[in-house]
Amino acid sequence: xxxxxxxxxxxxxxxxxxxxxxxxxxxxxxxxxxxxxxxxxxxxxxxxxxxxxxxxxxxxxxxxxxxxxxxxxxxxxxxxxxxxxxxxxxxxxxxxxxxxxxxxxxxxxxxxxxxxxxxxxxxxxxxxxxxxxxxxxxxxxxxxxxxxxxxxxxxxxxxxxxxxxxxxxxxxxxxxxxxxxxxxxxxxxxx
Numbered sequence: 001x002x003x004x005x006x007x008x009x010x011x012x013x014x015x016x017x018x019x020x021x022x023x024x025x026x027x028x029x030x031x032x033x034x035x036x037x038x039x040x041x042x043x044x045x046x047x048x049x050x051x052x053x054x055x056x057x058x059x060x061x062x063x064x065x066x067x068x069x070x071x072x073x074x075x076x077x078x079x080x081x082x083x084x085x086x087x088x089x090x091x092x093x094x095x096x097x098x099x100x101x102x103x104x105x106x107x108x109x110x111x112x113x114x115x116x117x118x119x120x121x122x123x124x125x126x127x128x129x130x131x132x133x134x135x136x137x138x139x140x141x142x143x144x145x146x147x148x149x150x151x152x153x154x155x156x157x158x159x160x161x162x163x164x165x166x167x168x169x170x171x172x173x174x175x176x177x178x179x180x181x182x183x184x185x186x187x188x189x190x191x
Contacts, residue, residue, distance in 0.1 A: 028060035031088035076125045148178040
């Protein structure tokens with residue numbers, strides 16, 4: 001099993017990166033949130049190798065929490081690695097955890113390719129199966145506020161991915177009110 005990967009960032013694409021290790025370029029599929037964080041030449045990724053009959057695909061994550069959630073999603077019937085990566089590209093680990101804890105399937109159903117029934121199934125399946133590593137990650141006071149900010153930005157016409165990136169750009173010491181956080185997010189979007 002390949003648990004981690006460290007090397008030089010050779011190239012970035014929308015859904016994968018190429019990591020150069022000793023002259024060998026390794027393609028690593030990754031969520032948008034992980035790819036977006038890779039700015040330095042040297043990279044370190046937590047990985048999971050998915051073996052299929054016709055392929056070997058290496059998936060990379062910025063944190064062990066992302067990787068653990070990826071593993072938990074794969075255990076749900078009907079969720080494959082590509083859909084799991086799409087979920088992690090659209091929603092942060094904290095947003096998914098908040099949605100599961102608060103039984104808010106509408107947050108999960110914002111992910112492209114996830115309908116209401118599948119979102120409810122994900123919520124139900126993850127209720128008792130959120131990896132213990134995720135449970136130690138503090139949810140923060142802005143769990144519900146982030147959902148409100150997401151709702152406001154998508155209502156204004158921004159995509160879920162754009163809204164998620166804007167939410168992640170909100171400073172940790174920002175005011176807790178949803179209105180002020182929306183204004184900060186809009187500034188990061190140039191709006």
